[in-house]
Amino acid sequence: MAAAGELAPLSPQPMGSYSALAQDWVFEALLRLEADGSMKPALASRMERLDRKSLRAWIRPDARFSDGSPVALNNVVDSLKSAGLTASEQDGTVLIESAAAVFPETLLSRALIYKESGGATFGTGPFSVIEQDASHLVLRRNQRLPNHIDEVVIRSFATPREAFLRTLAGDADSYPFVDQKQVEFFENVPRFQVIKGPSVNAIAVSFGVNRIDRATRVALLAALSSPELARLAYPEACSPMRSEPVPFRPLPPGPRLKIAALVKVGSTFERMALAVQRLLGPRAGEIEEITYADYVRRLETGSFDLMIEMPLAWPPSDMALLWHSKSPLGPPRYSNPKFDAAIDAGDWARAMLELAEDPPTAFICLPERLAIMDARVKNARIGPYGFLETLPDWEVER
């Protein structure tokens, strides 16, 4: 599998490098998120919700780490604590509580269970790390499974361009994270297939809540709800978001709103920025080309009018939770006591209404995620949450 940039040492914590692809193969969480948004037991054999903020989990008795040791409750407790949750052993179970007012079960699908021993980290997933350094990561299946992938080598190249080229030249069997145009290069290349899956991040136009008043944001939300926007930005395909129709409200006069976007020539972000500019007419200001660091800084400081970004949008509970003032999903970027209260009360429908009344963002659509994969893999797919999380289940033609 071709990757770009240095590979960070694999760990169960959130990672910013291509190594993160392997987290789902080496580690398991207590629960697993299914394609329909439901949760299924993974390392946990059973879950019981005690209240909105706490759950009790029973651990699968046969669960073992890749070093052969059984999964002890304290391993689970330690892992959950490192994921920011409050956990403790209680009568042979694990009691889990959220520091936030609300505790969606999806958090448990991201809290990976692990054990550290002798300077190494072990998970309960089907693969283990055999070798790793900044340029490559080798994973091998703990117990061989006929007609399944036994070994994965993630080889990193200096740039995405080189990774793409080397894959195209046949030096890799897979290359994740390609866009619609790059996929065309692999058309009619027999050894590859293109696999697709909906993104969990939506393309969205976020509003600088400190700069734009609520009425204007509501009007902006109405203006940007046009399906024309998605069509202009993504001529190929972009799944519309399921939401209630937003009634039209005229955009009040005011200063031009600058549109910040991570612009690269020809990128969809730029097209989205142009489309927003056209749609907002005289209220639209110039397009600001920003870097990723710029983007992070502006998010933290709220110093933007409009910003094209891709916030988490699936599953729906996570999409809502992202905007909680004490969100466990990231740094706070919006504060709406009514919305927080609705979430804390577990009233998701009311929370969404409150969000629409004081909108921090306008979700436009869910683009497709694409990857290049060896044609011998029969049931490869992307998602539902992680990128290639179902790889251990893929069957391979021999």
Place this chain on the structure above:
Amino acid sequence: MTEASESQDAFARRLVLIVAVSGILIAIVGILALQILSVRSERASQEALRAIAAQAGRRLAAYVAQQKQLLRALTGAVAGAPDQARKLAQAPLDAPSLGKVAMIDAQRPAAKLPRLTPTQLTDALRGKEVSSGLYAKDDLTLAMDVCVPAPGASGQAVCAMLDLFELQREVQRIRVGETGFALAFDADGRLFAAGAGQLRANVVSGEPVAESVFAQQLHAGKTPPTRFKGGLGEEVVAGWERLTDPPWAIVVEQPTREAFRAARLALAALGAIALLALGAAMGVGIDQSRKVLTALEIGERWRTAGRIASGITHDLGHRVAILQATAALAEANDPVYLPLIRDNLRDEVATLKKFVSDFADLSREVDTTQFVPMDLNAFADSICRVAAPFAAKAGIQLTVKSTPDPLWVRGDRYLLERAALNLLSNAVEASPSGAEVVVELNQRDAVATLSVGDRGPGISSDRLPRICDAFRSTKKTGAHVGLGLPNVRRIIDAHGGSVSVESAPGRGSIFIIVLPRAAEPGSGDFPPSA
């Protein structure tokens, strides 16, 4: 081996030769035909590929022309509008092929269109339409920058990054047969679109492929090859097309294994059919020749049997008639006829004995293992002594002209005597009383000759060639069945020698027996020195 069988063998050889030569001619014509078909097939493939390349070239040129036209139309549409710059910037939303559109002038250079050279930008601001070379964008697809003059605005131009993604896709989708594909090159031979997936890495990297040099040749006005080892390492047949605006080259190629598969199959089938037909024709020809030869042999045997029967009937009939007349004389019981009856019986018995003897000679096979060394000088003396009484009775003088040294040959003494006595007897019978018959011996290189010359009437030239044919006696006495000379030839041939005749009417005849010389017994000197 008889003369007839030799003739048949020669005939058979001629037949086989004719059939073989015919077969070779047919094969040569067939091979030539197959070669011509093969060449025509290759030309047809090249023409078809060239037509596809030309069609693809027209589409590519039309695409670029359309994009430029679109840019011109767009420029005209927004000319003078207060938000002209923004409208131009948003143009890619409606025309995805235009990646970035901007108005430029002396104060606002085309910062986003880096591939345009300063000279080109200057030209653009002077109202000239300009295009950059191809380059890869961040998303790895190719683009080129173009500028068109801004209508009604001197010193301004509208420039755009022309996204060639659709054009690349167009080239990628050209398929010829199962594995044929198209490649597109710019003026520098850089591959910018490839139907073959394995070559697309070169599109992105800009590294040349095998065809790059040919594309450059085409731009230099040279004719690129139409059959070569392509970028995939396989021999291909190709059709080229050169575009002038933009200056690109298109090649459509197909592996020869696929391009000529149908033609090769057809040619192979044709060749196989031709070979089968040729084989069948030769088989039938040889079989029919054999049948004809067999029929000829049977006919010849019947004709031979007829000649023998005719000769025997004629001669024995003559003898029977004489014996009947002699019997009639005996029945007359007149002592006067007794001498005549005695002479007749004596003559007829002698004639019949010779008749039987000739047939007996014919039945005696020549066995080379029984050959013995013979000195022809002594041999000639011996046969003359045997023939002397007969010659004396006819009033003929026999003379032997020997060689100074012994003249050794190897042979069946009895049969050679029969042959030599036959010639001597013929010479005596042909000679007038008082004449001389000369037996002369000679040596010449590795052969020895024994000639028998007479002073008889000679043989006319028209009869000489067939003088040794069986049952063709020229004697008028009726006491010869014509087996003598054929028997002489049979015997001498079996000794590895030959018989010839020199004769002219009124000047007598000389029959010459030629035999291979042999070493003197015990000398080991062979071949003998002359």
